[in-house]
Amino acid sequence: MLKNRGIAFKLVLFFTLSSAIIFTLIFGYNYYVSRKTIEKNVEENARTIVTNAMNKIETALRATQKVPENIAYFLENSSYNEKELVQLIYTVVEKNQEIYGAAIAFEPYAFKKTSQYFAPYFYKPNQWIEFKSIDKYYNYLYSDWYQIPKELKRPQWIEPYFGEGGGIIMSSYSVPFYKKVDGKRQFKGIIIVDVSLEQLRNIVSSIKVLRTGYGFLISKNGTIVTHPLKDLIMNETIFSIAEARNDTHLREIGRKMIHGESGLVPFKSITTEKMCWMYYIPIPSSGWSLAVLFPQDEMIEDITNLNKIVIFLGIFGLFLLSIAVVFIARSITEPLRGMAKAAEHIGAGNLDIELPPVKTRDEVGKLSEAFNYMKASLKEYIKELTEATASKERIESELKIAHDIQMGILPKRFPPFPDRDEFDIYATIKPAREVGGDFYDFFFIDDGHLCFVIADVSGKGVPAALFMTLTKTLIKAKATSGLTSDKIISRVNEDLCIGNDLNMFVTVFCGILNTRTGEILYTNGGHNPPLLIRDKGDIAFVEGKGELVVGVMEDAKYTTESIILQPGDSLFLYTDGVTEAMNGKSELFSEERLKKEILKCRGESILKVIECIMGEIVQFSLEAPQSDDITMMIVQFRGNKGR
């Protein structure tokens, strides 16, 4: 179906298609590489941002940790009374800006033998430092902050909680302290400092990634400690969110986070539902985990925008390209269409049609030039051809006339002498061309003598015809009563030799039949020997002395010989067109075949004999064109038989 479409269509299709493919390949590769590059950069950036934030948080937590750790060291290695202890806690709360409250809680009866509980606590609910004994409010021995470090025998960050009055998220660092009793290290109590996590919240909420990226912090239990969505804070764990979203993937991430792993994972944002990359990293001192989300679409926003422009430019470019291709294709196909139309006209014979003008010097221009040249040449050639045809027709018609004239000068009426029945004569001629060099003739010299001639002029065509006419006329003029045939031929020879610059010649057999006796006196000037057909007997060639052809040598001598025909005998004369007629295999008809054929039709009338031989020759040379004039003549003597 594409075959039937025009060049313009094909050009547009193939150029646009291949350009589009190239464009798509380049575009795709570029997009892939730039996306990879950006993602790599963002990942590095993510690592930096998260690590920085983690370091800040870690620094803040470690600074807090130092205080109770130092107190633990002091309590383990010094002695102190109640007043000093209370003063120490007060000072800690007073001097450390970041510490909201601090307490030292003792094991039952560990501080004073008289009281079960002892847990003095200083805190800053406002700008004033206030005091309370924790044991008056609840049994601290079963609190997480007391039990966990006690049981684990190491300091612990407590799960974040809402501070008194709510709103502010707090956490506590509690450190167990011991005392050597009888050489054994015995657990004595817990030092706890409460800190607001506001500073951490600020660090995390200051993480702004791209437009909607954010950070969040989870505790060791997976509880959301800071998050842009306030409702999640302290209410949800990463696992309850996973359960609500039915997201096992998130659950796995959460497990990795609380197990102190770090990683970069794809993650669907809880706030925007966008696909993000989430980078998470543990806070070593507390076992919490910090995560930062990078919205994927915003990461590649720049290249997405660039790509939109590139795609637009690409499509626009392809559109322009198509227009250009259409334009170029038109400039080619329009003259071609014009030329095709012109060629149709030329084919129909209108050589005067104007070709469409082509100004370009390109292939189309050259084609147009060639077309113009062809048109001119055709016109010229047809003109010449017309002229040549006309002149040929003229010559042909002239030759036709010449043929008619030539045939006209030969006797054509048979029997020629109906009132003479002592002999019979019949002749025929079949020229190879319009005019030929063979001829025959017969006429009475006087009442008892019939002169008959058969001749063949050298060459063919018009020169031979003219020479033949001349020869025939001469023979008829010279053959007068009383002259023998050699005299006639000699005189003709003399006349023909005069001015025969072309050295044309003629073979002539000239005989004079005595119609009473049947004697034939004859002269053979270089002609084929005739066949003597005896009525009762054999057939034989009349072999003469072999005299010279006529018209070559002026003083050539000719003799007269004689044969006598008995009544019923015939003499068959012919030109070499008979014996030298060729078949398709270049075989000659030959004297032998002639003799054989005559034997077959002997006894028939002389007319029949000649028709029979002519028929055989035509049959024989069916596949080969006639190359020479064919002339045959039979003279039959009847004597007084006819009377």
Place this chain on the structure above:
Amino acid sequence: MLMNIILSLFLFVASLFLNCARAEETLKNAFFIPQWSPQAQFAGYYVAYEKGIYKKYGINLNILPGGPSSPSVEFLEKGKVDFATMWLSTAIQKRSQGLKLVNIAQIIQRSALMLIAKKARGINRPEDIDNKKVGIWGEDFKIQPTAFFRKYKLKVKVIPQSYSVNLFLRDGVDVASAMWYNEYHTILNAGLKPDELTTFFFHEHGLNFPEDGIYTLEKTYKMDPALSCAFVKASIEGWLYAFSQPEEALDIVLKYMSKANVPANKVHQRWMLSRMKDLVLPVDKDRAPVGTLTLEDFMRVSNTLRDDGLIKKIPDFKSFYGECVGYVEK
């Protein structure tokens, strides 16, 4: 025109007044307190209230917020409320101590109390708990664990457990106490997988102590058994409604939680409500109608209490149980 408006306003106000008067006439006032702060553990009561089911049964109910500072037994004892929920074990002890309270419905049929251990710490069977640190809650929460340890002849190091499971999560104890509908889910939502945990449900170890039941004072019950039983009937209807419309029930519960300033987590409450369904309507055995207290359950708890020396004499079942389920069905 103006007259019309005034007239219609008057008629409207008058009809309101009349309606109220009629309602006042037919509804009986009653006070109720659950044994803990609002959560899905008490969804049935809040739903029945919100859906007007108590009113339907002729009760103008007031639900007081429960919690650690408002012990339901104390409220009932002092006559601050007409109805309260409490554990069967608590109620039997109180009755034997002389407080004339009556069980009018045993809502929870199966004990939700359990012990949880991490498989990673090598605990797979009760025997593995031997010589391990076990977090145990105080008071009535320790009755089943004590019986459990006795049953399996375990010597354990009891660590008093607070309200949180953090000590367990941080491996401060090997085994923790938990309510199936509460702490167990908290542990799951702190990142542990169910298959990482070994659970010991007491009801699977012959220690099914049905927990929450509805109680009233004997005198209240005797004075107006119809009111008590209407309250039971309405409460059970509330429960059934909550189980059939869990999302609506959750929203109601969350509303009360937020009102009481209790941290609310919808996922957690959803878990709790569906566990309550398992506990209130156990499917695995042929049970008496919802809310029935069986003699078998009563005796199991009473015997254990007596064995532990917590009661001297088992109270009379007939006077302890005011068979409201049967009453209502008549």
